Amino acid sequence: MNTVSISFNLNGDPVVADVPRDWTLLKTLREVFELTGAKEGCGVGDCGACTVIVDGDAVNACLYPIPEIEGKQVLTIEGVAKPDGSLHPIQQAFIENNGVQCGFCTSGMIMSAKALLDETPEPEEADIRSAIAGNLCRCTGYVQIIESIEMATKHE
Amino acid sequence: MIAYDYLKPKDLAETFKLLDQHGRKAELIAGGTDVMVVVKQSNRSPDTLISLRGIEELRYIRKNDGYHIGSLTTHRMIEKSTLMQNELAALNQGAAQVGSVQVRNVATIGGNICNAAPSADTAAPLMILDAVITLKSRQGERQVPIREFFVGPSETVKEWDEILTEITIPEQMGTYGTAYCKHARRKAMNLPIIGVAVGLSLNTDETIGDARIALTVAAPTPIRIDEAEDFLRGKSLTDDILKEAGLIASSPECCSPRDSLRCEGWYREDMVRVLIPRVAKEAAMNAKSKMNR
Numbered sequence: 001m002n003t004v005s006i007s008f009n010l011n012g013d014p015v016v017a018d019v020p021r022d023w024t025l026l027k028t029l030r031e032v033f034e035l036t037g038a039k040e041g042c043g044v045g046d047c048g049a050c051t052v053i054v055d056g057d058a059v060n061a062c063l064y065p066i067p068e069i070e071g072k073q074v075l076t077i078e079g080v081a082k083p084d085g086s087l088h089p090i091q092q093a094f095i096e097n098n099g100v101q102c103g104f105c106t107s108g109m110i111m112s113a114k115a116l117l118d119e120t121p122e123p124e125e126a127d128i129r130s131a132i133a134g135n136l137c138r139c140t141g142y143v144q145i146i147e148s149i150e151m152a153t154k155h156e
Numbered sequence: 157m158i159a160y161d162y163l164k165p166k167d168l169a170e171t172f173k174l175l176d177q178h179g180r181k182a183e184l185i186a187g188g189t190d191v192m193v194v195v196k197q198s199n200r201s202p203d204t205l206i207s208l209r210g211i212e213e214l215r216y217i218r219k220n221d222g223y224h225i226g227s228l229t230t231h232r233m234i235e236k237s238t239l240m241q242n243e244l245a246a247l248n249q250g251a252a253q254v255g256s257v258q259v260r261n262v263a264t265i266g267g268n269i270c271n272a273a274p275s276a277d278t279a280a281p282l283m284i285l286d287a288v289i290t291l292k293s294r295q296g297e298r299q300v301p302i303r304e305f306f307v308g309p310s311e312t313v314k315e316w317d318e319i320l321t322e323i324t325i326p327e328q329m330g331t332y333g334t335a336y337c338k339h340a341r342r343k344a345m346n347l348p349i350i351g352v353a354v355g356l357s358l359n360t361d362e363t364i365g366d367a368r369i370a371l372t373v374a375a376p377t378p379i380r381i382d383e384a385e386d387f388l389r390g391k392s393l394t395d396d397i398l399k400e401a402g403l404i405a406s407s408p409e410c411c412s413p414r415d416s417l418r419c420e421g422w423y424r425e426d427m428v429r430v431l432i433p434r435v436a437k438e439a440a441m442n443a444k445s446k447m448n449r
Contacts, residue, residue, distance in 0.1 A: 057261040133344030134256020
């Protein structure tokens with residue numbers, strides 16, 4: 001299978017990789033860069049466990065053909081905390097407010113929340129619900145997640 | 157095993173060249189939220205995917221002697237556009253209800269139309285707005301009214317060597333009040349059980365000037381309901397009149413919803429009857445607020 005040479009910005013650093021042309025962004029993140037925070041849940045864009053931020057927009061990495069990432073800025077959950085390890089207010093709020101149970105949806109939830117707050121720092125509850133409508137959680141019932149995101153807006 | 161080649165032309169000229177070279181073995185891909193799902197779920201893919209995503213010239217919303225929407229415009233762009241919110245409310249509402257934020261950030265309106273799902277959320281709004289579809293090929297271009305664009309589920313009049321480049325909406329549609337209702341079990345990440353779009357223009361005495369009604373999931377393709385539209389023209393905006401329009405539209409002469417996994421046909425018929433008056437009232441409010449602007 002022929003490969004494509006891709007260069008893009010990953011969590012602040014320029015990277016280059018030779019990847020088979022039929023790979024997705026998710027597969028590349030996990031198997032080439034060993035960033036396993038973004039998960040494959042459904043693999044078809046329904047569950048949002050693979051959510052990452054590309055050029056400021058939350059997207060499903062499982063549906064993103066890798067050739068499309070050329071020249072783009074990609075942010076994954078691994079790039080959300082500061083380089084010194086201190087957590088982002090959204091991460092901190094999820095911990096303090098029990099926004100995490102099994103954890104499988106968490107990185108996707110946080111990426112969707114971050115994309116929202118980057119654009120709308122003081123969202124209404126309806127905005128939060130809409131922003132995470134594409135992220136399935138089978139543990140929490142969403143209440144603590146929504147409260148965590150609300151709490152994060154106060155931290156900032 | 158999936159094994160396709162993925163080509164990224166920079167402009168239309170290069171895309172036509174690649175289509176010529178690869179012929180029917182190639183398939184066009186835009187946002188990929190439908191194409192990639194089919195490829196992954198069926199484990200079958202075309203030999204080559206030709207991506208339109210690099211063709212930035214097809215990503216725009218403009219008002220200039222009508223409304224012009226480039227085929228690569230994402231649902232998110234239509235959702236956020238104040239022009240669309242203020243002037244073409246139904247299309248704005250349809251685009252805003254597709255999938256999730258993640259899907260809307262990449263899924264394109266051209267893709268939604270070419271995929272031709274009987275449930276496409278932008279289809280009913282585009283039907284009442286009398287959208288015109290521009291198809292370009294190496295030989296030239298043609299304009300197809302949206303009412304003639306859909307042939308059946310996943311089938312359109314677009315030929316394999318044609319590219320949908322623009323959706324054009326007549327400027328006068330900006331004066332209509334419009335609304336779209338996606339009736340579904342959940343508020344997000346769901347396909348409609350039935351989709352209803354209504355467009356109304358009102359006379360100065362608030363009687364109905366013109367009426368447009370379109371349904372999705374009520375037939376193999378999106379449909380307009382001429383009989384109910386004819387009935388409404390010239391009538392007063394009363395509950396009884398709107399109720400009658402719903403009855404006409406839900407009759408077997410006008411729509412033929414089928415039983416499916418999502419629900420049975422009789423329920424879809426019932427919802428057409430219930431929702432048309434509701435959506436028409438919203439469209440009327442939208443029309444009145446435009447008159448008072």
